[in-house]
Amino acid sequence: MLIHSASQLLTLKGGPQRGKALGTLNIISDGAVVIQDGKIVAVGGSEELKSAYPQEPRMDAGQRVILPGFVDPHTHLIWAGDRANEFELKMSGVPYLDILAQGGGILSTVKATRTASLETLIAQTRPRLFSMFAHGTTTAEAKTGYGLQTATELRLLKALLALNDESPLELAITFLGAHAIPAEYKDNPQGYTDEVTNTMLPTLKEWWQTHAPNLPPPFVDVFCETKAFTLEQSRQILTQAGSLGFPLKIHADEFDNLGGASLAAELGAASADHLVKTSDADIQALAKSDTVAVALPCTPFGLAERDYTPAGKILSAGGLLALATDCNPGTSWNESMQMALALACRYMKLTPAQAIAAATINAAHAIRRAETIGSIEVGKQADLLILAVEDYRQLGYRYGSNLVKKVIKRGRIYSVDTGYHQHA
Numbered sequence: 001m002l003i004h005s006a007s008q009l010l011t012l013k014g015g016p017q018r019g020k021a022l023g024t025l026n027i028i029s030d031g032a033v034v035i036q037d038g039k040i041v042a043v044g045g046s047e048e049l050k051s052a053y054p055q056e057p058r059m060d061a062g063q064r065v066i067l068p069g070f071v072d073p074h075t076h077l078i079w080a081g082d083r084a085n086e087f088e089l090k091m092s093g094v095p096y097l098d099i100l101a102q103g104g105g106i107l108s109t110v111k112a113t114r115t116a117s118l119e120t121l122i123a124q125t126r127p128r129l130f131s132m133f134a135h136g137t138t139t140a141e142a143k144t145g146y147g148l149q150t151a152t153e154l155r156l157l158k159a160l161l162a163l164n165d166e167s168p169l170e171l172a173i174t175f176l177g178a179h180a181i182p183a184e185y186k187d188n189p190q191g192y193t194d195e196v197t198n199t200m201l202p203t204l205k206e207w208w209q210t211h212a213p214n215l216p217p218p219f220v221d222v223f224c225e226t227k228a229f230t231l232e233q234s235r236q237i238l239t240q241a242g243s244l245g246f247p248l249k250i251h252a253d254e255f256d257n258l259g260g261a262s263l264a265a266e267l268g269a270a271s272a273d274h275l276v277k278t279s280d281a282d283i284q285a286l287a288k289s290d291t292v293a294v295a296l297p298c299t300p301f302g303l304a305e306r307d308y309t310p311a312g313k314i315l316s317a318g319g320l321l322a323l324a325t326d327c328n329p330g331t332s333w334n335e336s337m338q339m340a341l342a343l344a345c346r347y348m349k350l351t352p353a354q355a356i357a358a359a360t361i362n363a364a365h366a367i368r369r370a371e372t373i374g375s376i377e378v379g380k381q382a383d384l385l386i387l388a389v390e391d392y393r394q395l396g397y398r399y400g401s402n403l404v405k406k407v408i409k410r411g412r413i414y415s416v417d418t419g420y421h422q423h424a
């Protein structure tokens with residue numbers, strides 16, 4: 001298949017973009033791309049590729065933008081139920097961490113998730129995957145973390161593997177057994193930390209070898225935060241995870257600065273995420289490392305908070321910045337990377353070009369898949385989007401509606417156009 005006549009073909013070629021280099025789109029105007037067997041085999045100008053591939057079936061992009069599919073490197077996709085009642089409480093002034101300390105928040109989703117069957121979990125999560133895909137996400141990270149006990153965490157993993165199998169949207173799976181201290185360990189957080197370290201992680205290792213031997217190993221993540229896991233507990237869990245061969249992630253500085261970002265850099269984690277209250281020293285440590293700073297602007301927006309990730313400081317220091325939705329039932333029930341881009345432009349002061357690079361090639365690096373996805377380059381997986389618009393700067397500028405017209409995943413074309421479909 002030869003897709004030609006893209007007004008702007010955003011290749012994003014050249015690998016992850018550090019510091020001030022963020023936003024290098026490497027645009028081909030009147031661009032084209034040739035896809036064979038799910039892979040990109042040629043990228044260039046429309047006239048050039050039409051004469052080089054005269055026999056190739058053609059598709060006209062109609063002078064619209066083509067770019068790599070979005071990679072969403074931080075989601076809590078799999079849960080049961082909702083927390084509309086808590087949204088009402090939060091909007092009337094009750095702080096998020098207070099709701100959690102009273103057994104609500106993450107813990108109310110844990111209650112609903114523990115009692116949900118595998119089938120229910122899959123059925124409730126499927127529409128979220130569909131919505132992400134329709135908004136242009138072709139690969140998403142997905143965390144467990146609403147089980148907080150071995151049996152339920154494994155059920156969540158099973159559900160994620162099933163969804164990964166059935167859906168064109170590809171998942172990069174993360175084990176987040178250390179998402180909160182479960183109610184039964186309320187007075188013994190160290191006891192739960194030891195349980196994760198000494199029981200859950202070795203169990204995970206064995207389970208993965210039998211259930212998903214052909215997939216890359218899952219990431220292991222920890223919510224390093226006041227009222228969740230301390231810096232020392234996070235170190236304990238992540239060190240053990242690293243020695244079992246798991247790649248690492250951390251939730252750091254969402255509400256308080258505990259030093260999680262420096263820990264991530266020290267341990268060689270793939271990413272440190274949230275980073276709202278991050279200190280200058282932590283930003284320097286991150287910038288010297290290959291750990292990607294994943295900003296989640298839908299979260300402060302979802303909580304109606306004032307502070308966002310200090311992107312300017314991270315980029316001046318030479319750090320790697322990516323964007324994600326953080327899709328979850330408590331702080332950010334949003335499936336659209338386009339919304340994350342729009343908020344990142346306004347509240348983190350990114351240009352549309354910077355936001356696009358943070359949501360594609362750098363996001364791919366945050367899940368350590370930048371070798372195969374995140375840009376339009378020969379040899380990479382054919383994951384791309386055809387937008388409904390002619391100028392890439394419409395991304396970020398417009399929000400709240402979907403600018404994606406077609407999603408191409410591993411060379412297969414999915415139409416997500418809306419129109420009037422009247423029922424008889």
Ligand code: NIG
Nearest residue numbers: 106223299326328329330331
């Ligand atoms: O990334 N911070 C921890 N986890 C989620 C919130 C999860 C929830 O409230 O259910 C987050 O914001």
Ligand code: FE
Nearest residue numbers: 074076251326
């Ligand atoms: Fe999160």
